[in-house]
Amino acid sequence: MTVSSTSHQQEHGRFITVMKDILARPSGRIGLTLVLFHILLALLSPLIAPYDFKLQNSSLMLSPPSSEHWLGADHLGRDILSRTLMGGREALLVTGIATPLAVIWGGFIGILFGLVGGRVDEVLMRIVDAFLSLPWILKMLVLIVTFGTGIGVLIPTLTFFYGIPVIRVARAATHDIIARDFVWAAKARGHSRISIIWRELLPNVLDTLMVEGAMRWSWMLLAFSSLSFLGFGVSPPTPDWGLMISDARGFMSFAPWGVIAPVIGLSSLIIGINLSADALAKALGIDRAQKAPM
């Protein structure tokens, strides 16, 4: 009982140290501010959006910014400001659920096979390699075309495919850590296997997985908005930045505000996540630049 409470306090203390470290960096401050801003916006936007996002007004079609419609209206006469404010909700909901799920299943399998090793591990890694050698867009589109679009398909699809590279990372981290001195020391002290895994391995692998998760989040968002842009993501009239950019692209020469507003929304969220991930990686002492994209 006492042991668990002290280790809990240590965890708590470490969380505060890491947070302080993140906030001490400009990238961390800007990044976290942007991410928090977007989360709050996603929660509150239905209340603050000035117009109904699906209300069409044909007299306003492609009208420029005005005092009633600050960012003008799109090709169906819908208020762009309201749609931009709400455009991140679906993306944040889908990636916010899929990212932790992907890290959990990928991390679990990766650690497990990293510990088991041998033939099974070898075979699994070949399958992982095979999956990674197909471009993400192809893998996802095949599933989406089969099972249809919508959150019910997008969340499992993203969770599944983005968990696969996590397997690799978790396995490598596991291999890396079980070869270290402190694991040998714990073994020499006569600790049980379970206790070594729980007390020595997991806390160290978790650091890597947290950074991995933050990076996966931004890539998942990228994938999600690209799918929306291509017309395989959310279905209209749901406001979504990717879809809005795709819709407004054709009218770009005389109504550029329709493109610029969602571009700013999407870019600021993705940059915020990336800056936060960068600061987290530095605070935890993990070199993020060494990682190649997947």
Add this chain to the structure above:
Amino acid sequence: MLIRRVLLGGVTVCIVSLIIFAGVEMLPGDACTQFLGEYQADEELLAQCRKDLDLNRPPIDRFAEWTQGAITGDLGLAADGTTKISTIVGDRLKNSLLLAFLAMAVGIPLALFLGVVSGLWRDRLPDIIASTLAIFAMTIPEFVSATLLILVLSVWLGWLPGIVLTSAAAPASEFFPEILLPMIVLSFVMCAHIMRMVRSSVIDVMASDYVQMATLKGVPYWQMVFRHALPNALLPAINVVALTIAWLLGGVVVIEVVFNYPGLGRLMIDSISDRNLPVVQSIALIVASVYVCVNLAADLLTMIANPKLRTMYMRK
């Protein structure tokens, strides 16, 4: 070791082809329901069609036939039952390769240069500018940067055509200057990834013992950089270049759609929408083979270039 790597690459391609084939088999409906769909096919027609297209044989038989054909370059027929896939895919593959090579020819040297510069002048002005730009290029989706570039360079300034109108079968020379804008976007993204990696590896090497030793021995700065530091710093870049190319195989799809470029990626999206599954299968196989080959080439290059790794692999 060398043979082992080549064999592993082969195994990966085999597993990929299995995954692709199984994935397509699992999809509801087959070539015949798709092909006859518009005529509200009755059972009799469906049965006749399946017999014609040899769909009644067990999947394993058809898989064997498909792989045999693929090895000899015969990818079979498209879903309409008449066009040969190799002719459709051939032109598109050529166009995609043209775009990729142009982007690499611009992006890789630029990335190496910027990476070395910002690594040597870490946290000074050139580094801060290059690194910030790199973060933007890496994180902002390709369709966003592409759309913004079209808006600025094509719509506002009118310097470059924003959309490709040339047909797929046209010779390479006809794609100029339409190809320039997609090429810029692609090399921009690629450059960012490679530059970040080169930068961090230059920083690592410059902090290493042997570089400090060389400095202490009085080796002139630039001689030390070129003779001692850079050869070691650039080795890991080979692998990152390979991974970036492989990753871009996905990004290229979006860029081709944005610019209406008649490459493999747009063909893939069109085929998926049309449910032209034989074509999707073939594209997936081609792309996966390219990925495996690029990785293999990078591994071999690293092994040849690095005496330390060479001997390490020998011992294994």
